[in-house]
Every structure is written in structure tokens, then in C-alpha cells.
Amino acid sequence: MKLRIKFSKKGPLRFIGHLDIMRYFQKAIRRSDIDIAYSTGFSPHQIMSFAAPLGVGVESEGEYFDIEANSVTTAEDMIARLNAEMAEGMTITGMRILPDNAKNAMASVKAASYRLNWKEGYSPEYSLSKAVSEFLSKEEVLYTKQTAKSVIERNLKEAVYELKAADERTVYMLVDASSAGNVKPGAVIECLAGFYGKTYDANAIQVTREDTFTDAPNGEGFISLGEVGENF
Amino acid sequence: MRQLALSDEILMKIEKPARYIGHEINSIVKDRNAVDVRFCMCFPDVYEIGMSHLGIQILYDMFNSFEDTWCERVYSPWPDLDAIMREEKIPLFALESQEPVKNMDFLGITLQYEMCYTNILQILDLAGIPFINEERTWEDPIVIGGGPCAYNPEPIAPFFDLFYIGEGETQYRALLDLYKKDRAAGVSRDEFLRHATNIPGIYAPACYEVSYDEQGIISEFKPKYADVPAKVRKEVETNLSDTYYPVKPVIPFIKSTQDRLVLEIQRGCTRGCRFCQAGQLYRPIRERDVEVLKQYAKELIENTGHEEISLSSLSSSDYSQLEELLLFLIDECSKKKINISLPSLRIDAFSLDIMSKIQDVKKTSLTFAPEAGTQRMRNVINKGLTEEVILDGAKLAFEGGWNKVKLYFMLGLPLETDEDIAGIGALCNEIAKVYYETVPKEKRNGRVQITASTSFFIPKPFTPFQWAPMNSQADFREKAYKTRQGIISQLNQKSIKYNWHDTDVSVLEGVFARGDRRIAKVILDAYKSGCVFDAWNEYFHYDKWLEAFDKNGLSIEFYNERERSTDEILPWDFIDIGVTKAFLKREWERAQKGEVTPNCKEKCQGCGAAVYGSGKFCFE
Known part of the structure; x- marks a missing residue:
């Protein structure tokens, strides 16, 4: 089994x-x-x-x-x-x-939720809540990634299902984690920082994956991978 | 959770951060306030190599079984981290506590091969411990060396406070007790080192002085003080079935070089190959009881979850209970889906049967170590393997479905002639011929694949060849060329592949193996000019080494190419390994006459190791 x-x-x-x-x-x-x-x-x-x-x-x-x-x-x-x-x-x-x-x-795997915390001694150089609002209000947020072979452009609005600032140094997000469309949480922060002409410092943030999700059986939204199957 | 010594920023920047974070399964964390002695055990090479070494695991297990002692580990930081540690002034730290090595009472360094010598200096440097023993204070740990290279500790003598000569199981308890007593009594560091020389097997280099004659040969080697013994006798664990064994070894997160369980079945060897240092150093032969080994194997499997187990010894085919042990392991391991990685066994019907049971015949290759191309040369080195035995073994194996054979040879052996070199190609060709004669065309799984590898012979202390001259680089290159010519002139040359080793490293290894105390300055200068990780091709700078020899007015030729007189005082003569110099001399003379000396199992050769009173064959 x-x-x-x-x-x-x-x-x-x-x-x-x-x-x-x-x-x-x-x-x-x-x-x-x-x-x-x-x-x-x-x-x-x-x-x-x-x-x-x-x-x-x-x-x-x-x-x-x-x-x-x-x-x-x-x-x-x-x-x-x-x-x-x-x-x-x-x-x-x-x-x-x-x-x-x-x-x-x-x-x-279809999606994953993440909590991102600025570590002690670091803080975002912009208002996190405002940046999140700006992200949510936009039609399109383009993120370009340079890979070894080519430049990939992606509209993050299609890949970020939820985004909220819990406070000025913590952000929560639910993003695409499928094998074809996986988004790294750092990419989202890079865009937020980009709104203010700042860069993303990976060392400043502790990323925690909160959970991993799959499609809900009724086709609406996601359920946790841990909810599939039976307790025993 | 313990605070890590390295910041997240650094750990994210370097290769394989798991090398430095500790926390491995079965690693031991004690309350620092509840122990009297902090011991840090070091393997001076990168983590994955060091973690593959059984000896450290044995000592780690032993030290941590002492209630008053906490033993931790440290390995050489790879050059990427090394640079960061220097720049950010991060002191070298032990993996378990993540605390500086400098805070420890002892820093134990295992000396497994000569080419790690500059890495010892890197360890001391990063730890903030002075390079030279006489410059240290009680602020520094006692730096103690052990392992096979400690049998000629002289080239690195100034870097160590103590050396432990022999097997670690026997005298460390006494050393720790003396340390506790002397510290409580407030004695000076020098006094403690002097007291330590009265423990069997312990050598304190600063308590001895050496003088040289005008040629550079040692004229006198003697203790500076009356209470320091002139000779240091090797320590031997006489009962291997009732001693420490690490049945809960530390399991690395990252793959180590030897990613498997190790069952050490015996120590010592009765074959008496004249080039082999281990064969003399670890005499007398001692086996572990097969029932004890079975129990260890069970516990190891339970405690580690490893997927592979292997046997360790100098010559596993000689273990008297091998069949019983292997049949037990096959049974036990098949239940648990564990692979058995066989050591190189003598190829015969029994070993081929075992191999076919546990290995994929098509993928594995058979290994022979004739070491030399002709019977005459094999007699000189006392390698009791005949062409007939090799060809018979190969025939059996080819019938069993194998078609890959590996052969190991040495070039530059004493008394070697062109005929011996030509013999390498000829022997390979004979083996290929056996294949084509044995296996009918329709059953052939492609061409037979024979791989011949040669290494360059390096005379080592405590062997009958310790007096022999070593070849120069030019000789080595010429011999490798001749070997290749010998192979490509063969009828079956397309079935034979030839590999040979680099010569630069061999030459330095030769100097370190038989060098004296003056070599320490060369090593220190080479380190200061950037040499470290010399065992790694990409970091080996031969030119810097040559400069360091020049600077100190010492010549490689003096140490390597000179035939030493048997009357000469050798740098390692103060060590008594049981095997006598008279025996080695006799063997050197027999080698020159091409006379074979039988296996100790057949007849005692009176080598002297029986003094330990424990060896099975020494006694029977």
C-alpha cells in the first residue's frame, strides 16, 4: 500500500x-x-x-x-x-x-505556500504592505529569468495565487509549484523590491515553506498534500 | 539547537555546507561542563574523505565511551571556506560543539598519507595554534599525531607535541589520566610532555635531539633528558575481539568517499611482500572472532541503515573464517536488501562463486595485483603470486562470465630490468589470450577488457626496501613509456588499456616517507607559499615545492636516490615495531638474491613481532 x-x-x-x-x-x-x-x-x-x-x-x-x-x-x-x-x-x-x-x-504538486521573514539585522528598504498592494493592483507583473540557454519571461500574476504582508517584515504567499511552472518565492520578492528600484538580498530573508498543495478533487482551488488519503 | 559557527551567508555561499554543520546521526554531543577533557580528532583532508576512515570512528567511539571526555571531529576546510575564514578571521571549529578547536585540550591528527602534510599546517593556522611545538603554551591544545605516517614522524616532528606510535586502543586512557593529573598539579606544558614519554608508545619530538654529519646523514639521535626513553615501542591491541568497535558510527548527510559500513576483520598480514609497509607495521596478525564480527554486522546495520557493507583488512582471503562470515553476511544482507562490497579476494572457485552470488558479473571486474611483470621480479619483492595462478584464476572467471580484468603493477622496484617492464605487456596479453581460448565466439560479451595500472614504487620505512634507492622522475617517465610500448606491441593490444600515475607527487611522497627533521622547514615554506591539498591534482604546485627545497639547501636526490647503507642511522630507528632491523636486513639481502621467503603461516621467519605474544601464527 x-x-x-x-x-x-x-x-x-x-x-x-x-x-x-x-x-x-x-x-x-x-x-x-x-x-x-x-x-x-x-x-x-x-x-x-x-x-x-x-x-x-x-x-x-x-x-x-x-x-x-x-x-x-x-x-x-x-x-x-x-x-x-x-x-x-x-x-x-x-x-x-x-x-x-x-x-x-x-x-x-501544484502549489506551495511560503512565509518569508526578514532576519534580525535586516529589513526591507521599502514598505512591504505597500509593495504587496501594488503587486495585487497590477494587471501584469513581468519577471525575467536568465537561464543558461535563454531568457524566460513570466507574468507572475498568473503564478502567484495569494500574497499578503503579515507585517512590515513578514510576507506570506501561495504560488505555483507544479513541475512546469514552479515559482521561487525569491522571484516574487525580487519584483516587489524592483517596484522601488531595490534589489533582492537572499541572505536577508529566511524562507519557510508552510505547506505543499495539489488540485482539490472538486476542481476548485487546492488541498494540502497531507489531506489526501486516510488516517490509520 | 546549537548555534552554527558559520553564518547563513557563508553557508549559502560555499560548496557543500553540510561538511561544516555537524548534527549527523550518531554524532555525540555532551555537556561541556560535565567533562574534564575535550579532544578534537582531525583527519587533515576534506570531510568526505575523512568521514570514510574507520580509524577515526574507532577512536571517536572509544573517547566518547570515557565519561570524562568529549571527543569531536574536524576536517580540512575546502579552499572556498578557507579563504572566507582567513578574511573574516573565523577560527577553525569542531563540528559537534561548533566551538573553536583552540579551546580543546587535545587536537589529534591522523596521518594516513604523506601528501596531507601541508593540510596539517592549514589546520594549525586556521585554529590559531603556533606551527612549532616549542612556541606553544597551555593556551593551545596538545597536538598529537597518529596513524601509519607516525612511523616516521620526523619530517613533521616540529609541528607536533606528541605522537602516538601504534594502535590507539591501548594507551590513550593513560595519557588522558596523566593530563588530568598534571593539569591539576599545575605542571608546565614541557614537563607534561616529558612525563608523557613514559607512557608506552608516546613520542615527544621536542624531548629528543638530532645531529647530522657533513653529508647530512644522522650522526646521533638521542633523548635530551635522562628520564626520556631512547626507544619508543609500537602499541598493539592484542585482543581484537574484546575492544572498542564503533557499532554506532557517525553517518554523514552527504555521500562520503566510502559510503558504506566497514567491518574490520583482522589486522596484520602474513605474506611478507617486501615493498609493503603495512605488512610489517601491523604485525603480528590478529583476527577478530567470527561470532563477534557477526554481532557487529547486525548492530551496524541496525544502527546506521546503510545500504552497503564491506570487509576491511590487508588480505581478506587469509581470514580463517572468511567463508563462514561471507555466507552469514549474504544471508543477513539479502533479507535487508543490503549490498556486500567485496574486498579484492584471491581469485579462486570459492571467491568467484561468492562474487557471482552478490554482484552483477557483467558489470564488475576482477582484480589481480601481480605488482611486477616477471617471476624473477615477483621473487625479489616476495609477491607470492605466479603467472600460473593468475592465468588459472582468469580462466575460471572467464568461464563464469566475467570479461573485465584489472591488473596492478609497480614500476621502479629495486633491481628492476627492462625485461621486467616488458613482462607487464606480455602478462596482459597472456590473459587476453586465455579469454579468447576459453570463451567461444558466440558466448563473448564483446572484447575482453584488460586494464593495467602502474604506480611508481616508493621505498617506505620499516620495509626490507627502506635502504633502496628510489627512481628519479626521468627514470619513472622512461619506464612508463617502455611499459606502454610493451603493451602496444602485443597481439591483443586492443584489449588492453594502460594507466599510470603522475611522477611529481610520487617524488615528494618519497622524501616525506624517508625524510628527517630538516624536511619540516621545507613543508612549512611550501605551505607559506600557498601549497595545501597536495593530494589533489588541481592544487598541487610542484614548482613551489622545488623552491622550498632550494631555499632550505636540501635536495630531493639526497633523500630519494641514494642507496642507504644498512649501518646508517635512519630517522625512524628510534621506533621499535617489534619487527627487528636484523630481519629487515636479512630480507633485503634475500631480495637481492631473488630468494623467496615463505608466508608466516607456513614457517615462522623470526621477524620479531612475536614479542607482542598475541599473534595467531607467531604462537602456533
Whole structure:
């Protein structure tokens, strides 16, 4: 059966990259004796799919990965067993059984919510609330990204579903996180700063992913990846 | 959560920040106020290399099992972080506490290869510890070295307060106790170092003086004080089945170079290859009990979740319970979907059967280490591997479906002739011939792939070849060229690939291996002119090294190319490894006559290591 596991990643562990986090969980699952299924072949590997890769330096309260399990006990027991194997800063916060026809975590991802906080000693050089209002009032906010091969232009108004300033140093946003249209939260801040001729200083802001979302079954809006499936 | 020593800005800017943040699974954090001794263990190379080393994990486990001690780790900051630390004046810090290394009581540095010597200076420099032992105060940790290169510590002697000669399991407790006692009594740092020399295996270089004759050869090497012993005897853990073993090793977040569990099955070797330093240093042979190893394997798997396990020893085929251990591992690991990475085993029916059970025959290659191209040369080096054994093994393997073979050779061995070099190509050709004769056309999975690699022979201390001259770079290049010519003249040359090593690094390694105390100045000057990470091609600057030799009036030729007289006082003569100089001399003479010395298992050769009274074959 398919299980979806939710975890948070904080503190020093935010400096561990995505591939290493995958390896970290493979080992943690072995240590905690979760009855995971393996692929067949000469070098069997655990059947596991991660939702959306998290950038190095970003914290998260809503990360997900799916595994195929041969047997389960209770979510409570399995969460406790995994948590006993976590490094400081990493916590398993949920586990559900997915319906057999559920799309895997990676293919499910459509949106992600982020909280961005200016760190101590830094503050935006403009009014955050005004910048957010300006963003919301515009028809179009073009963001250009230089990649190795070409220049990509994107209207962020189509990719930012929600944006609000909680106070003058905290902003919250819900953005496109699908594989085709993923938007980095820094891109939004870059545009906000750009309204006032300022630049975006990645070092000034702590980004926290609050949750990861997929399309709601009724086709209206999103639901959290953690709401798919059943408790057990 | 512990505060990190590096800011977010720095961590986001450098390559692989996970090298510096600690917090790994099974790493140990203690209450700094509840311990008496802070020990920082250093592997002077980048994190991924250092984390692959079993020895540090053994000592880390041992130190942390002492209630009064907290042992942490530090590795060489990569040049990107090194530059930032210098610019922003960030002191070198230990991974666990993220506190400066300078605040520790001990800084232990493992010396696994000679080319890490400038990295030792980088560590001291970034930590803010004076380079030279005599300039240090109680404000500085006691800097102690250990590991294989400590068997000739002289080229780096001035950088260390102490060296621990031998296996770490036995005397560190005594050293820490002495430290606590002496600190409580308020003795001077120099006095403490002098007291430490009375602990077996401990060498304090500043307590000895060396004089040289007009040629530069050592004329006298003696303790400065009456209470300091003239000889330092290597320490040996006599019971490997009842000692420390890190069954909860630290698991790095990033992939280390050897990303697998390690089961050390035995120490020592009975083969007596004359070029091999480890084969002499780690005598007598000692096995770990197979039941103990099975238990370790189970616990290691449970405690780490690693997906691969490997065996470690100098010659795993010689472990008496190998079959039992491997069958157990195959069973245990298949249940848990864990790969077994086999060490290079002697190729025979048994090992091929095991390999075919756990490896994909099509992907893996077989390894032979004939080390020399002719039987005459193999007799000189006492490598008991005959052409017949190699060809029989290859035949069996080809029948089993393998078609990749790796062969290792050395160039520049003592008494080597052109015929021996030509023999390398000829042997490769014979193996290819066996393939085409053994495997019918329709069953061939492409051409047989033979890879021959040569390294340049470097004479090492405590081997029968410690007196032998080493080849010059010009000799080495010419020999590599001749080897290549020898290979391309073969009928099956299209099936043979040839690799050889760089010569510059080998030449320096030669000097560091057999050098004396005067070399320390060369190392310090080279470091000051920018040499660091010399084991890494992209950072190796041979020209700067040559300048450093010139500046100090020392010549590479003196250390490498001269044949030493057996009467000469060698820089490492003050160390007693059990194996006697008389035995090594006898072996050097036998080598010159091309005489083979049998494996200790067949007949005791009276090397002297039996003095440790523990070796299985020394005793039987």
C-alpha cells in the first residue's frame, strides 16, 4: 500500500540538499524498520517518491514523500519509530494511507505556500504592505529569468495565487509549484523590491515553506498534500 | 539547537555546507561542563574523505565511551571556506560543539598519507595554534599525531607535541589520566610532555635531539633528558575481539568517499611482500572472532541503515573464517536488501562463486595485483603470486562470465630490468589470450577488457626496501613509456588499456616517507607559499615545492636516490615495531638474491613481532 509521510525540516538541516535528504530518509527508514517495498532487480531500491525539492537554506513545515509499504501498524507507532531516528531539526508530523489510484507525491504538486521573514539585522528598504498592494493592483507583473540557454519571461500574476504582508517584515504567499511552472518565492520578492528600484538580498530573508498543495478533487482551488488519503 | 559557527551567508555561499554543520546521526554531543577533557580528532583532508576512515570512528567511539571526555571531529576546510575564514578571521571549529578547536585540550591528527602534510599546517593556522611545538603554551591544545605516517614522524616532528606510535586502543586512557593529573598539579606544558614519554608508545619530538654529519646523514639521535626513553615501542591491541568497535558510527548527510559500513576483520598480514609497509607495521596478525564480527554486522546495520557493507583488512582471503562470515553476511544482507562490497579476494572457485552470488558479473571486474611483470621480479619483492595462478584464476572467471580484468603493477622496484617492464605487456596479453581460448565466439560479451595500472614504487620505512634507492622522475617517465610500448606491441593490444600515475607527487611522497627533521622547514615554506591539498591534482604546485627545497639547501636526490647503507642511522630507528632491523636486513639481502621467503603461516621467519605474544601464527 502507498503511504504519504509529512515532515518538517528546520535549523541546521536546512543546509542539506534534496538528494542528500532522500538518502537520509532511505537510511532512517531502514533503521526504524518500516516495512518498505523494494524494487526488483540486481540492486533493489526502496520505492519512494518525494514531492517538491526544497532549496538549500529553506526551512519547511510541509514536506512530503510517498513510500510503498508491505505492511503497516498504526500511523502513531510508525511516526514515533521514525521520529526516534531523526536528526535534530527534522520531525515527522503526519502519515496517511493513499488510495491505490493516487498520483505520487511528485506528480501531485501544484502549489506551495511560503512565509518569508526578514532576519534580525535586516529589513526591507521599502514598505512591504505597500509593495504587496501594488503587486495585487497590477494587471501584469513581468519577471525575467536568465537561464543558461535563454531568457524566460513570466507574468507572475498568473503564478502567484495569494500574497499578503503579515507585517512590515513578514510576507506570506501561495504560488505555483507544479513541475512546469514552479515559482521561487525569491522571484516574487525580487519584483516587489524592483517596484522601488531595490534589489533582492537572499541572505536577508529566511524562507519557510508552510505547506505543499495539489488540485482539490472538486476542481476548485487546492488541498494540502497531507489531506489526501486516510488516517490509520 | 546549537548555534552554527558559520553564518547563513557563508553557508549559502560555499560548496557543500553540510561538511561544516555537524548534527549527523550518531554524532555525540555532551555537556561541556560535565567533562574534564575535550579532544578534537582531525583527519587533515576534506570531510568526505575523512568521514570514510574507520580509524577515526574507532577512536571517536572509544573517547566518547570515557565519561570524562568529549571527543569531536574536524576536517580540512575546502579552499572556498578557507579563504572566507582567513578574511573574516573565523577560527577553525569542531563540528559537534561548533566551538573553536583552540579551546580543546587535545587536537589529534591522523596521518594516513604523506601528501596531507601541508593540510596539517592549514589546520594549525586556521585554529590559531603556533606551527612549532616549542612556541606553544597551555593556551593551545596538545597536538598529537597518529596513524601509519607516525612511523616516521620526523619530517613533521616540529609541528607536533606528541605522537602516538601504534594502535590507539591501548594507551590513550593513560595519557588522558596523566593530563588530568598534571593539569591539576599545575605542571608546565614541557614537563607534561616529558612525563608523557613514559607512557608506552608516546613520542615527544621536542624531548629528543638530532645531529647530522657533513653529508647530512644522522650522526646521533638521542633523548635530551635522562628520564626520556631512547626507544619508543609500537602499541598493539592484542585482543581484537574484546575492544572498542564503533557499532554506532557517525553517518554523514552527504555521500562520503566510502559510503558504506566497514567491518574490520583482522589486522596484520602474513605474506611478507617486501615493498609493503603495512605488512610489517601491523604485525603480528590478529583476527577478530567470527561470532563477534557477526554481532557487529547486525548492530551496524541496525544502527546506521546503510545500504552497503564491506570487509576491511590487508588480505581478506587469509581470514580463517572468511567463508563462514561471507555466507552469514549474504544471508543477513539479502533479507535487508543490503549490498556486500567485496574486498579484492584471491581469485579462486570459492571467491568467484561468492562474487557471482552478490554482484552483477557483467558489470564488475576482477582484480589481480601481480605488482611486477616477471617471476624473477615477483621473487625479489616476495609477491607470492605466479603467472600460473593468475592465468588459472582468469580462466575460471572467464568461464563464469566475467570479461573485465584489472591488473596492478609497480614500476621502479629495486633491481628492476627492462625485461621486467616488458613482462607487464606480455602478462596482459597472456590473459587476453586465455579469454579468447576459453570463451567461444558466440558466448563473448564483446572484447575482453584488460586494464593495467602502474604506480611508481616508493621505498617506505620499516620495509626490507627502506635502504633502496628510489627512481628519479626521468627514470619513472622512461619506464612508463617502455611499459606502454610493451603493451602496444602485443597481439591483443586492443584489449588492453594502460594507466599510470603522475611522477611529481610520487617524488615528494618519497622524501616525506624517508625524510628527517630538516624536511619540516621545507613543508612549512611550501605551505607559506600557498601549497595545501597536495593530494589533489588541481592544487598541487610542484614548482613551489622545488623552491622550498632550494631555499632550505636540501635536495630531493639526497633523500630519494641514494642507496642507504644498512649501518646508517635512519630517522625512524628510534621506533621499535617489534619487527627487528636484523630481519629487515636479512630480507633485503634475500631480495637481492631473488630468494623467496615463505608466508608466516607456513614457517615462522623470526621477524620479531612475536614479542607482542598475541599473534595467531607467531604462537602456533
